[in-house]
Structures are given as C-alpha cells and as structure tokens.
Amino acid sequence: MTVRSKEYHRPEDWARAHQLLNRSEVHTVPLVVSPRPAALTDLEADAFVDLQKLQLDAIHKSGDNRIHLGGMATLQAVYESDLLKAEADGILSEAAHISATLGIRNLATVAGALTAPSSPPDVALALMALDALVTLQKDEGRTRTLPLHEFIAAGDKALQRGEVLVEVSFASAPSFGSLARVGRTPRDHAIVAAAAVVEVSNGAVRRAGVALAGANPLPVRLLDVEKLLSGKTASAALLDQAAALAEKQAVPQGDYRGSVEYRRAMAAVLVRRALAAALKHAGLA
C-alpha cells in the first residue's frame, strides 16, 4: 500500500475534458474554486480536470441582448466588468466583490460561487434576482439549461456526475437593484442577505426579482414576492406585504451567528430593505 498521488489533467479541448470527467472508474472532478475555498486535502476525488485551456471565462452580451458569463469567469472579472456594472445598479459586481477578498476573487469563479452550497450566497442571490439561466454540459452537444433558482434549490444534487457549469446568462434590461445583508463585520459571510432587482414602466413595477439567503436551508428565489410586486406601484404597505411574505416562507436553521427567530425577522427586514433601495433607485419611492 502506498499513497497514490491524485491525477491532474489539463485537456486541450472539450472532447478530452468530457472523456475524463465521464469516466466511471476514476472519480474525476473539474477544478473549481468557490469564494469559500476548500482545502486541497479535503477535495474528494481521485482526479482533477483543469479547465483553463477551454476558454470558459468570457463575459459578453449577445445579439439577443442577453449577458453571458462563462462558468470559469473569475469573481474579480465579474467585479471589474463594465458590462455588469451597468446592469441593475451593478448588483452583480457588488455581490462578487463582497463574497470574497481580492486573492480569492482572482481564483474563484462563477461556477465555484454557484456550485458550492456553503459558499457566500451573494453572487447566487444577485443572479437569481436577475432571473438568470444556468447551462450545464455533460458532453459536447449534451447540455441542459434551467433557471438558476431551480439549480440552486437542488443543492448538492444539482450537478450530475461529470457535468460542468459552463454558463450563466440573463436578459439585459434597464433595471435597478440592491443587495442588503447583515453579518458580524461588513465583509462577513452574510448571516442573512437579500437581493432585489426591479424593472419599471409607467411608474409601476414591471418585473421584480427577489432572492434571499440565510433564512432557509438554501438560498431561495421569492417568486411569491415577485408576483405580489408585479404591476404595482411602490408603497410602504406593499413593502410590508413583501416583507411579511418573505418572513412567512422562511424556515431557517439557527446557529451561533443567528437563531431561527433572528433569521426569520431578518428575512423581512432585509427583503424590505433591498426592495426599498431598488425602488428608490428606480425613482419609485
């Protein structure tokens, strides 16, 4: 018996990458860094596939006015992207920035932020509020695309074995957004956090995206709240209703940073605060 070193591969193309990742005899995973990185010795796999050659790091806008983020785009690139700063008050840039410090942002990727359920939720929240879709690839030509909130809801079962998160995209639109969070210190992994994005027309909310973390076992998108807001003009009463809905749906798990009671209360406070700020930016409040 000896210590066997784990394999490292850096495929030149997708064909090879999938061939490696889909092996059943060797447990093989892509190298993906989350904003809360795992120790290398804790990575449970026998082989690693480094995707750096596969050009999966672009951030661009397509002809159909959607913004696309490659799965391997770093959080620093997300933070610095002018394209993203222009969307919904730069909520995604802000989320990328707050979820990790500089050195980690240079390594952590969009895929890392979305596939590690224990990582800071900010990027996932912002993207859910932006109504993002996520694309997963099991093989060349074998991809599936689903709403990000469904992907997040599936937790650690979201990715099938061998699957790679290759892209997230959302529709570019004139919109306003805000991220509200509470932590022990300003940059702390949020105890509870909420993201809100609103599009408005004729003085009313045309579409709202609202997402919440820390008040449920996994980050959630609050579709009920979004429905409630849609078509409405802003008012204190409306915000109260939205906050109440957020609180009602919460099923927190308490810990030393926040009890069940506290997290439930913060669900209301922060959803309200994020929405109020987004509406204020939109000129509706």
Place this chain on the structure above:
Amino acid sequence: MNIRFKLNGKETELQVKQDESLLEALRQAGAYSVKHGCETGECGACSVLLDGKLVPTCILLAPQADGHEIETVEGLSEVNTIHPIQKAFTENGAIQCGYCTPAMILATKALLNKEKYPTLEDAREALSSTICRCTGYVKPVEAILRAAAMLRGEEVAPIGGGGIPLELAFGLTGESDLGRDIPDVKSGGGGGTSVSVRPTVKVAPWVSPEAHTDVVGRPEIKVDAVKLVKGKPAFTDDINLPGMLYAAMLTSPHAHARIRNIDVSKARAFPGVHAVLTYKDVPRVMYASGGQSWPNPKPWDQVSLDSKVRYVGDRVAVLAAETPEIAREALKLIEVDYEVLPAVLDPREAGKPGAPVIHDEPDAIGIPDAQRNLVNTIDAAVGDVEKTLAECDYVFERTYYTPKQQQVHIEPHVCITYWDEDERLVVRTSTQVPFHVRRMLSPLIGLPVKRIRVIKPRIGGGFGGKQEMLIEDLAAHLTLATNRPVRFEYTREQEFTSARSRHPMYITFKAGVMKDGVLRALDMKVISDTGAFGQHSMTVASVSGLRGLSTYRCEALRFHAEIYYTNKTPAGAFRGYGAPQGMFGLESIVDEIAHELGFDPLEFRRKNAVRVGDPIPISTALGEGGAIEQVVLSCGLEECFDKAAAAIQWERRYDPKWHVDPERPHIRRGLGVATCMHGTAIPGLDMGGASVKMNDDGSFNVLVGATDLGTGSDTVIAQIVAETLGCALEDVIIYSSDTDMTPFDVGAYASSTTFISGGSAKKAAEEVRRQIMERAALMLKTTTEGMYLRNRHVYTADGRAVSLQDVALHSLHTEDQRQIMATASHMSNYAPPPFGAQFVEVEVDMETGMVRVPRMVMAVDCGTAINPVTASGQIEGGQLQALGMAISESVMYDQQGKVLTTRIGEYRIFEADEAPDIMAILVPTYEPSGPYGAKAVAEIPMDGVGPAVANAVFDATGVRVRELPILPEKVWKGLKELK
C-alpha cells in the same frame, strides 16, 4: 510530473507531485517567502503574483502553474539592493512579525503596476486578502501610499522623530551622561501620520535629569525589517534538513472519552512511516504546558499522550513519515476504540453534583477539587467590603461575559527537532519562551537540560499562544524514536481545535458608590473556563482581578475567582492575560453607574481614577511574585483622556443631531470610552539577562534571552544599547533567544521585554561603557572623570576624543589586552502601570442590530516610547485584535463539543478593507524604574476596546450588551426588549 514556469523571470522546471499544492512546491523550490498560514486561501500569507495577479497558492495545485509566470518577493531585490516598495514598508514601520509581509509587498506591487496614484481605498482593497494579526493595517496602508510616491519619483518625507526631548530625559539608576552636547531638544515628532510625541514633563521628584537621547525615542527602522521585507528564510520552517520526517497528529473526535484500545499496527506497517506513538509508547510524566517560571504553577494535569481524551482535538497519537501525504494517509489507519463519556461544556455547570469528572486520573498533581472539576479558587481582599458597601448610597451589581478568543497568529505552531553532531537535541521552534521550553521538555523526554538546545528564529506572531510548550514534546519524542529530524506544524484547523485561547469568563461586579460619584467599594467575582487543562488558569484569573481592581481608588476591594475544567480546548495565555476580561466588566459597570447617576462617563472616570503617588493595594494581595507593594510612580492618564477625547470629538456625544443620519434612517451613532491600565512585567519574578561584547571595529554583539515575537523588542533593546554606548543602531548586532548562546530570559510575556530585558541590556551596556572609558583613560592618559560616549567616540572632559574602534583595537590587540564585555541581568520589584484612554465611535443598525465601528482612538502613556513607531504599531494592531473580540471573534462549539469555527473566515478576523480608522497617540511620561523611562505598551491596547464598543452601543441605542462579542442578534434582542 515536471512543470515549467517562469519564476521571478527565470525559466524554471520543477518536479512535483500531481496533487501537491503550489505553496508546497514553491517552498520546496526554495521560495521561502511564500508562507503557510492556513489551507483554505483565507489568510493570504501564501500569495504570489500569478501572471501579475495576486493569488493564494495553498488552494492551487502545483501543475496549475505550468506554463505561467510567478513572482515572489525573492525576485524584487538582490543582496544589497532593496525595491522601493520594500523600502517604504521598512521605513514606515509596516512590518511587525513580518510573516504576512511578503504577501503584502506583492499585493502592493500588483496594485502599483496598474495604479500610479492609489487612494486610501485602493490600498485597503489591495491588502484585503492578506490577514495581518499584528499591525491593524494602519502602517501597511500608509506604506503603500509612500511606495507609490517613491515609485512616481516624488520626494518622500523622512519618518520623523527626535529622541526624548530634554524635558523628559531624566536619568535612571543615578547614571548620567551630563556634559554631552545637547542638540535641538524641540525636534520631537512622530513617525507615521497618526503618531504624536509631545514633550510633557511628568517626573517623580527624586529623579535627576539626564541629557537628550540620540537613538532612544527615535523611530529607528526595525533591525530585522530588511530580512523580513525581502522574505529571507528567517522563520522556523524555512529550512530543509536531510532526512527530515513529517509529523502528523491524530486528535479526538469526542469531547470526553476513554481509549479502550488503540491499534496502530496498520499505520506502523505503512511504507514511509517511521514511528507511531500513543500513550503506550511514551513515559507518563505529569506537567503543565504553560510557559511559566519554575516551578510551574499547579495543577500539573497533562501527560504527553494519555489513554483518556478530554476535548475534541485532544491528542490521541502522533506519527512521523517521509512525506506529509504519507503522514496524513497513515493517520487514517489508526484504529481507536473509544468509550464515549458524558461531557460538560459550561463552567457554571461543571462544578455541580453529577457533572462528569474530567480529571479522574489519580496521578494529577495539585488539583484542589477534581471531583467538582474545580481547578483553583483565588481570594483576595483589601479593607472591609461588606461594611463599605453597606455605607454606600448606591450599590450596583452586574454580570458580564467575555468569549473564547483565539490568538490566530498567522504562523501556526511549528517546530523542528533533530540531533546535532554532539547528540544533543536541538529544538528549533516558534516559541515565546525558549528557556521555559528547554526546562519543561527535559523531564518529559528524559534528557537533561544540558542535552537540549532550543532556538527561536523569527516568529510569525505569538500573542501568548506561543507562551506554551504546545507541540515540542511530541516532535522530540518522534526524533527520539526515529533518530531523524522531525518537523511538526499545526494546520489552521488544529490551531482552533488543539491550541490555546483566551479564558472565557463570567465576571460579576458589585460596586458601592456615593451620591457625589465617589466609588468606595468593588467586589469582583469571576468564573473562569479553562477548558480541559489548567495551564495559566490561576495566573490569568488572578490578573483579571488585579486589573479589574486597580484602576479606581476604592477603600474596599474584594476578589473571588473559581476556575473550572470543561470539555473544551484548553485556554492559555493571550495578550492581555485576564485583563481584557476584568476590564470589560469594570469599564462596563463604571459606565452603567455613570449613566444611572447622571454623570458624564468620562468625568466619572477622571474623578475616580488613580494618580501619581497612589498605592495599588490589590497587587499586594494578588501578586504572582509574592507580596510587593506597588505605587503609581508615573501617570499620564489625564492627558490621555484629553488628547483622545479631542481626537474622537467627544463633544459630539451631546449633540442629538449627530446621533442620527438622515440619509440612513436605520442608523444610530454613538461614542464610548474606557480607561485602560495595565502592568509591566511580573514584579519580583520576571528576569532577563543580556551580554554585550565589543568588536574590533567598535561595533557590539548583543546577546539577549528576550524573545522578539514580532513586536520589535530586538530593535528596542538594540536602541537602548546603542544609546548607552554612544553608537548608531547599525553598530549593534543583536542575537536573541537561543538557549546555548544567550543569557536566560523568562521570555516574551507579561509586557516585560522592554522593561526587564531592556533593563538588563542597559545594565550590561553601562558596564561595557565603564570598561570603554577606562580603556580610553589609559589611552589618553587621563581619568574617566567627565567622560562620555557619543557619535562612536569617547570624549574626555577636556574635549579630546578617541574613537570606539581605536578603543577596541587597543584593548583587543595593543596593550594590557582584554575583551571588553559584560553580562547583566535585571529583575524589578516594581511593575509600573502604563495607562491609556480608549475611545470608539459606532454606527448601529437599529433593524438588524449590526454594529459597525468607523473609528477608534487610543492614547497611551507607556513612559518613554523607546521607538515611537514600534510602540504606535503595537497600539494600532492591538486595538484591532481587541475589536475582533468585541465584534466577532469567539471559538464556537456545538452541543457535542465540536468546534464550529475551524476556518479563519468563519472565525472572522477584520480584513484591511473593513477595519476602522485606527489612531494611536503616545503620551510620554518618564517612569523612573524603567530603562530610559520606559514602561510596557504591548498588552494595554487589548483592554479598552471591548467595553468602549459596548458603551458606545449603549450611547447609540440605549441597549446595554454585557456579553462579547456583540453579534448583531444580541443588539437586536436588546432593541426588542427596549420597545
């Protein structure tokens, strides 16, 4: 496999394992500036520039770097050259222990490569991923701006500072250098932007004046700054010995269990494993692991390896193997059969009938009541507390709690043990107490003290966590078992589960006060949680009483402490050593009283605080070194209050408009204050020694036992010697903490180094000065009458001079040859208290309860600041550490006793871009019992921030939080109760 990359511009090929980290590979390749501080990318010490971007290398596989370009600080400069960024860091005093420094330098480089004119925000952002536990980021951020200016080719101002002004420079020990030229005495000024040194006279009447100083009181560059800023291999782990084995430790998954059986046969048989040790393999010798003077305070309740485990993370087995990977794999093969026992985690429950007995072993020594898990009780009293309380107009009683803060020095515990050519055991270790380690290790491994040599290289921070013999015994056992060098280093997780922490305490104060605001009695009760072992527990609890009952004049004082075992990681020494606990209670209740009685909290403190000439009666009752009367000989507290209050704009407290922010209606602002008073060394106990030897060129070797743990004590001691011998700092070559080479010193703790070790260095230098003068008298055919040393010369009363070099050559080679050298030691029966005033500003979110601290100011009277830059660095960094305990830091456990905070990120230490604006003000006084008037400065910054934040939160919200850290939920609950 082989990887090729460009390392500092050179094509490099390395053979690496496919799954080893880039960090390990770079260090194997000799890039020792890349440091290990964690495994999860969160401390940043391992950062390099990868294709120009700052990245942590501990979370990258070595092969990921193939084909890329890597820069480390080794590439920035050559021998005898220094890069402007490195220069800026040394000049600005941005380096304390230096362990984070290479990463900071690289972060600066990456920033300045793309931004010529960085803002303060840019600088903070650049440092955000490099956790620094020493500096509070103040000076590093300043250094970045300085480096940017230097790189733009701008002229930068020298870091100012002008020695001790004449009005302050009064002599010690009757020695005086009268007759020296006295240059401009008003040139005092600080280093860095937030340091101020103002000449103010505060002298006890019996001291005679000494002249202006040349080296002492000046912001000299730290003697070790250059090697640290260049990332030279100066730390324990920066060597690679042939045949070295890697140790790994198996720890308990249970909070309390008996080991029924342990089978290590598979691990032993694993190829590459050279030894596996359990309780069956090492002698059972009882000891206490705290690094303290002989005989170590009881209880002695530990053995190197035991058949019982008492906390999650407790030692089970240790092994040595050829590679770290083999060591890790082999650990998994050890089979342990545990009989799990019930555990107790709360010290208030531990003494109750029916609680599990943690120390039921019959051979533990000196546990007063093991059946009740009672480690110790302490009682002390001055006057009649009951009677005085009965006479008081008001009596207040409150209970407070302080948490299990962890030291989180960025360099983990690490040591390397090996046999030298004389078959003596060398222990190269990151310790604060090399001499204690040598003595304590001896009985555990069965080698006499004379066969052990302990070497302390540079330390990447200690903060008390290394005032402990924590891992040296295990490494030594492994070297004894294998006859090979063994390297043992904790992981970051082990630092949280298996190292030490501050003792959590419940502190109850009863205070008696009169209508006019005069405090008359304080009755203090403490319940301390020492975790599974009792080291340091008695002395820490005693210091909590000492500090809790010294600051205010009272006619009656009483202290009672009970210390209990629990099934948690043992507590130990941590900067402040009981004082932050006691002071949190004291400074909170004093604030509560002031509020209830309608006094301004600052005025109430001024009214009751001790002043020059006051005795400190509780110290006589509690002193570790025996009953020695203590009196306040110097005190700049009034001026500390004045200056810090002005800096924080205390008057805003009375402006209702200031407390609210129309832009952010959910925010309330507040200001808080706390008085700080500490000790300097343990009177009658702490001792340090120094030797000074003159060389042919008139330079001096200084050998001290003192242990510089990053605080700059080597520099301070060298400054004291240079001042005394009339030479420049660069003429002093200091070598410290090597049990074979240097005199004894108790080590770096209890704020003693400047005072005690500095005192010994001054004495030795004075004796050398006497010898130099005699030699000069011989050479110049005159007497020593009126002679003085200055500018590398000896001057006679009649104006003639001879250089130190000529003196040395004459003495060593020419006539009546003899070595000019001396050894001296110093101990003090006085422990002069430094004083301080801590102010903080807070913003409280009234909906979430979150507390943000935009600004902290502390003014400190540390006597003479021998080096104002290192002194202010201590005050800045200490405040941020203390803020951690106030806001976020606490090791947390689940109900089974498992540690939940095993990562730096989860434990939560302030990062550069969220740290407040921190200010340090030095208020000079002259302490007659200290070298050149110095008192301590290292620990006092831990004392005031906790209560000042709690007091500011009260000012902002009306909510009184009596439990640290002040997590958002605690304030939120308080706000709900107010409604």
